[in-house]
Structure formats: structure tokens, C-alpha cells
Amino acid sequence: MFKGITYTASLFTIIVLFGIIATLFSEGLPILKHVNIKDFLTSPNWHPTHFPADFGILSLIVGSLVVTAGALIIAIPLGLGSAIYISEIAGTRSKEIIKPIIELLAGIPSVVYGLFGMAFLSPFLIKVFGIPTGLNAFSASIVLGVMVVPIISSMSEDALSTVPRNLREASFALGATRWETIVQIVLPAARSGVVGSIMLGFGRAIGETMVVIMIAGGAAQIPKSIFQPVRPMTAAIASEMGETVIGSPHFHALFGIAIVLFFITFITNLITEFVFLKKRK
Amino acid sequence: MTKRELKQFLGVNALRFFIAVTAIFLILFLYVIISKGGKMISWSFLTESPKKYMTEGGIFPAIVGTFWLTIISIGISLPLGVFTAIYMVSYGKPAWFVRSVRIAINTLAGVPSIIYGLFGLTVFVQLMKLDVSILAGSLTLAILALPVMINASEEALRSVPQDFREASLALGATERQTILRVLLPTALPNILTGTIISIGRVAGETAPILFTAATFYTRRLPTSVMDEVMVLPYHIYALMTEGAHADKQVPIAYGTAVVLLALVLLVSTIAIIIRYNIRKKRKW
Numbered sequence: 001m002f003k004g005i006t007y008t009a010s011l012f013t014i015i016v017l018f019g020i021i022a023t024l025f026s027e028g029l030p031i032l033k034h035v036n037i038k039d040f041l042t043s044p045n046w047h048p049t050h051f052p053a054d055f056g057i058l059s060l061i062v063g064s065l066v067v068t069a070g071a072l073i074i075a076i077p078l079g080l081g082s083a084i085y086i087s088e089i090a091g092t093r094s095k096e097i098i099k100p101i102i103e104l105l106a107g108i109p110s111v112v113y114g115l116f117g118m119a120f121l122s123p124f125l126i127k128v129f130g131i132p133t134g135l136n137a138f139s140a141s142i143v144l145g146v147m148v149v150p151i152i153s154s155m156s157e158d159a160l161s162t163v164p165r166n167l168r169e170a171s172f173a174l175g176a177t178r179w180e181t182i183v184q185i186v187l188p189a190a191r192s193g194v195v196g197s198i199m200l201g202f203g204r205a206i207g208e209t210m211v212v213i214m215i216a217g218g219a220a221q222i223p224k225s226i227f228q229p230v231r232p233m234t235a236a237i238a239s240e241m242g243e244t245v246i247g248s249p250h251f252h253a254l255f256g257i258a259i260v261l262f263f264i265t266f267i268t269n270l271i272t273e274f275v276f277l278k279k280r281k
Numbered sequence: 282m283t284k285r286e287l288k289q290f291l292g293v294n295a296l297r298f299f300i301a302v303t304a305i306f307l308i309l310f311l312y313v314i315i316s317k318g319g320k321m322i323s324w325s326f327l328t329e330s331p332k333k334y335m336t337e338g339g340i341f342p343a344i345v346g347t348f349w350l351t352i353i354s355i356g357i358s359l360p361l362g363v364f365t366a367i368y369m370v371s372y373g374k375p376a377w378f379v380r381s382v383r384i385a386i387n388t389l390a391g392v393p394s395i396i397y398g399l400f401g402l403t404v405f406v407q408l409m410k411l412d413v414s415i416l417a418g419s420l421t422l423a424i425l426a427l428p429v430m431i432n433a434s435e436e437a438l439r440s441v442p443q444d445f446r447e448a449s450l451a452l453g454a455t456e457r458q459t460i461l462r463v464l465l466p467t468a469l470p471n472i473l474t475g476t477i478i479s480i481g482r483v484a485g486e487t488a489p490i491l492f493t494a495a496t497f498y499t500r501r502l503p504t505s506v507m508d509e510v511m512v513l514p515y516h517i518y519a520l521m522t523e524g525a526h527a528d529k530q531v532p533i534a535y536g537t538a539v540v541l542l543a544l545v546l547l548v549s550t551i552a553i554i555i556r557y558n559i560r561k562k563r564k565w
Binding site for chain 2: 234255
């Protein structure tokens, strides 16, 4: 009886996963009646409310990728840098200061980051760079990057701390400096965990909704510079779902975007799981 | 200074620089939010309903909404998470099943929150006809919190030494008695910590409740779980993106952000304190 309850609860997680996949496909695939799959994925024209409507999501995919790449460019040095510092250089005292700072960053709700970007960062960037709008791929990347820092930092730190001590000692004994030891011994030994942390950060950034819906600007276009507004996939789904008629082509198109998004995060997860984390064990 | 020493000097200081940038951002961030939102906080801001299309008044309905959504969703995901963790730790057979559950949990953990929102919209709002309501939103958030809850409970159960379990079985206790009277009570503080961390996450989520629970403006409080509600995070989003009086809405958004931040940080501080006390008291 008791075992049965716990078994059912475990089964529930599998059911939920299949439920999510089934929902996405049953509501998303009907869009292919209105547009062929090649145009859906490769046309940059997203005009779902025009007549006739255009359902090309390339500019949304590019929007997501640009913002995510920008976020990682910021988050990798900051996150990995603090992980290396905490694990290899900092004394106990500075560790006790730095780690809570990073944990604090992880706990801040994304909508508050969005508020900060919209109400403070955007006007600030307009002043500094003299650009027409502060809501663009650049500002979204900055805020998203800071959000990803704790993920990369905490997981990389785990990976670095599992590198055996005697590897470092052997390196010092051979006369290597601390920096040489970090770059040539510790980082290569922790490589799989570090790459895994970056992939996790990628998945987190590409799936984040509130920050990009509030800060990325919202224009469905392939940006010519990072200071142009973009409309990432998550922003399109979240902002347009409220205005669509249930069962309309636009509604199905938004679920179609969700299928693409799900696949990107699913494959990222799979690679992390099987290639990188397995190796470590 | 040799070239090698120079490299060491530059490298280590680059790391210091990266940490400084992160810390400065955090300080600036907190300063902006607290300085602009702090002055909004007053007793009436916390206890009154919004007035004049969100340009005046307080955020009480949003606080109530967040409270109910969080409590109900945790109330659903906590037992589910603990039961799943018990199965994974104590029974753990057949191996293929446990492996499938593990893959499902890891996949669910990586699913973007907006997709949970779509799932909630299709299954809870439309299929089960719950409409946009506290219940539909809570169920959606419960599923979102499930992977974190399972992982935290599993870790807590695994940290109970094997001896405890064997001692209980050796005294003639059944498997079920061992789980309920030895394993769970010992793991409880750690499960509690995991639960509190989930509360912080759930309270701050916006995307999953956009189409399942949240409404921009209501002056009355919810009377049943079938009502739609105002919620703190959604309130911030709505104030920033809807309505026509930005000059009056932005300060309210900052004020709401301070309340939400205080709530989330308070909750995670409690979790850290509990964890610290457990580590200090633990004798094994």
C-alpha cells in the first residue's frame, strides 16, 4: 500500500513529462497545416496578425540565440572567474563573503531583474551610448548574463573542488606558479564539469522569459547590431498568447515555437547529462 | 618581475576584477531597487487595495494572491516530491524504472518555465476547465517545483546513515515503519530546507502564471480557489508594461519589487539558518 503510493508518485513525474510533450505536439503541430515546416523554421517574417499571416520564426530563434550568446559572453568570465577564485585562491574569510553574494544573486526573481533593466539600465544606456532605445539585445544580454552567473559559478566550483589535491601539489612541486597550475592542471582536469555548467547556463538563458520580454525590445527582426531590439522565442510566446484566439493558427504557431524551444533545451540537457557529467563519474 | 610572475599577477587580478564586477552589479542593483522602492513602503501600501487603475493605493491583493499560490503549490508538490524520493531511495527497483524517473526529473528541471505555463493553460485551464484561477496556477507551479523538491528530498534521505536503517530493520521493524519512523524524521530538517528554497522560487515565478492564474487589476480579494488573483511578480510586470501612467506606475512597481525581494530573501535566509543549525547539531 505505502509502496504503491510512492510508486505512483514516481510514475507521476514520467506522466507529467509525457503530458508536456503531448500538449506541445498536439497544439503545436497543427500550425503545419498553415505553413510548411521549412518556411516556419527559416523564414524571418513573423506577422501572425496580418492578413494573410506570416508564420516564420527565424528572427525569433535568432533573437533568442543572440541574447543567449551575449549573456554567456558576460556570464562565463564572471561565473567561472569567481568559481576559480573561490576554489583556488580565496582564503576562508573572503570565501564567506563571496559565496553569499553569489547565492543572493541566484535568489532574486527574474521579474525584478526585468524591472531593473527597464526602469534603470535602459535609460542609463541611452545616456551613455547615445542609442535610440535602451531596450535591445545588448541590455537584455547584460541582465540575463548576471542571472546566469550563479549557475555557472556554483557548478564550476563543484567541479573544481573535486580535482584531487595531489594534482595541484605535484604541479607546485615541479615549480609551477599558482596561475600555471590553475590554467594547465586544474581547469583541464575539471573540464567536463565546467563545460556542463556553461551548457546549463545556456539552457537557463534561452528559456528565461521575464527578462527578455521586458528588456529585449520586442521587435521580430534579425538584428543588424547588438543595439537593436529583438524578440526572443519565449518573449513571443508570453506576450502574444494572451491576445490569440484559442485554436487559431496564431495559437498553434506559438505552441510550435514552444516545441522548438523544448527541443533546444532538451538536447542541451541530454548532451550535458550523457557526455559531460557521465565522464566525471 | 619575470614573465611568469607577470602572468600570475595579471591572471589573479583578472579573477579579482570579475568578482568585483559581479559584486558591484549586485550592490548597484539592490541600491536602485531599495532606494526607489523603499520610500513607497508604508502600512497603507501593504494593506490597501490598488486605486484609480493602479496609479494609487496599495498591493494587498497581490500579497494575498502570492501567499495562496505559494502555499497551495507547495502543499501539492511537497508530498509528491517526498514520496517520489522515498521510492527512489528506499525501494529503487526495478532499475529501468528508477532510471526513467531520473531522466524525467532531470528533463523537467531543464524545461523553461514558460512551457509549464503553456502546459497549465492547455491541461488545467482548458481541459480540466479550471479557468484562470488560483487552483490552475497552483497546480502549474506545483509541477514546476517538483524536480527541485524531489532532488532536495532525495538528497536529504540519502544523507541518513545506512546504520540507522539497518538498526531499525534489525529490531524487527518493517520497511514501512523504518521509512516513516526513522528515515523521514531524521531527514526532515533537510527536507524542510529544500521546501523553503522551493517557496522562494515559486513565489518569484511569473511566466507560468501569466495565463493560468494572474490578473492585472482586481480590487477584491479572492473568495475561493476558482478566482483569478493578483500576484506580486505579475503585478510588477503588468505595472511596467500595461496602463498609461508610467510616472505613477513605476514607483509602485519598485515598491512591489522591494516587498517581493524582502519575502524571497527572508525565506532563503531562514533556509540558510536552518541548514546551519542542522550541520551544527548533527552528531553523525
